[in-house]
Amino acid sequence: MSSLSQLYKYKDQNGSETTTRKTFLVPLSEIYVEPGYNVRDIDLAHVEEFRDAFIAGEFVPPLAVQVTEQGVKVIDGHHRYYGAKLATESGTEIPRLECKDFVGTEADRIAFMVTSSQGKALAPLERAAAYQRLSNQGWEVAEIAKKVKRSVADVDHHLHLLECGDSLIEMVKSGEVAPTTAVALSRQHGTHAAAVAEIQLEKAKASGKTKLTKSAAMPQFSAHKARRLAELLCDSNLFVVAGNHALALPEAVVKEVTRILAEYRSGISDKTGREEA
Numbered sequence: 001m002s003s004l005s006q007l008y009k010y011k012d013q014n015g016s017e018t019t020t021r022k023t024f025l026v027p028l029s030e031i032y033v034e035p036g037y038n039v040r041d042i043d044l045a046h047v048e049e050f051r052d053a054f055i056a057g058e059f060v061p062p063l064a065v066q067v068t069e070q071g072v073k074v075i076d077g078h079h080r081y082y083g084a085k086l087a088t089e090s091g092t093e094i095p096r097l098e099c100k101d102f103v104g105t106e107a108d109r110i111a112f113m114v115t116s117s118q119g120k121a122l123a124p125l126e127r128a129a130a131y132q133r134l135s136n137q138g139w140e141v142a143e144i145a146k147k148v149k150r151s152v153a154d155v156d157h158h159l160h161l162l163e164c165g166d167s168l169i170e171m172v173k174s175g176e177v178a179p180t181t182a183v184a185l186s187r188q189h190g191t192h193a194a195a196v197a198e199i200q201l202e203k204a205k206a207s208g209k210t211k212l213t214k215s216a217a218m219p220q221f222s223a224h225k226a227r228r229l230a231e232l233l234c235d236s237n238l239f240v241v242a243g244n245h246a247l248a249l250p251e252a253v254v255k256e257v258t259r260i261l262a263e264y265r266s267g268i269s270d271k272t273g274r275e276e277a
Helices: 004-009 044-056 078-089 106-115 124-136 141-148 152-161 166-174 179-206 223-233 251-272
Strands: 024-027 063-068 071-076 096-101 237-241 244-248
Touching (some): 044 078, 071 078, 071 106, 078 096, 106 124, 106 141, 124 152, 141 152, 152 179, 166 179, 223 251
Antiparallel strands (some): 024 096, 063 071, 237 244
């Protein structure tokens, strides 16, 4: 049986265009993790999967690292690193881990952590935090999108997620509110978004649900009634009273217009816990 090493060694004879890029076996004791650097939260179950892989002698992809004054810093492969540590603690000797140099800027390293297919999939808030790191470095939304190979809308959405407020973000973390619902609530209700979510979540739980859906969080006013209101206002006259603009309604439509507006205000009051004019 041949190998890539042999294929590379005799590439002149066999016509192969195979090239090589070195990896290194680094002592586990020389590798370290910088607290807070990983854009992913550490998932113990995922760490244990790598622990079991190390114990079983299965193939584990190399870590991407950066050599610093403190040692060899993990850029990508935090779960693999902690899995190796757990395997060692369980009695399986893991003297060295296969590593490869990561070459690039800090922005490149952040983007790599976001786009790496080796790591556990990013949760929305983890992705948002990574985008925010790039934003803090002066990157514009369109530049971030290009860097992480996502759409501008995706980057804008995740950055807005971090602006939803602590209470609403906690609901997202607990899984009670979807990230898309949180952003939609924040955009529509601003600082009142969390209060709206809490009220609507209580209603959802009362009906046996465990998660607040977008349709439940943001019930829509009847399109038929909205069209009817436009029809009723069509024949009104605009005039100015003491510097303020006002509509003069025909007597025949006043009651119906008033009723529709009252229903709309009632819907807003139910969502926000306060009456809005």
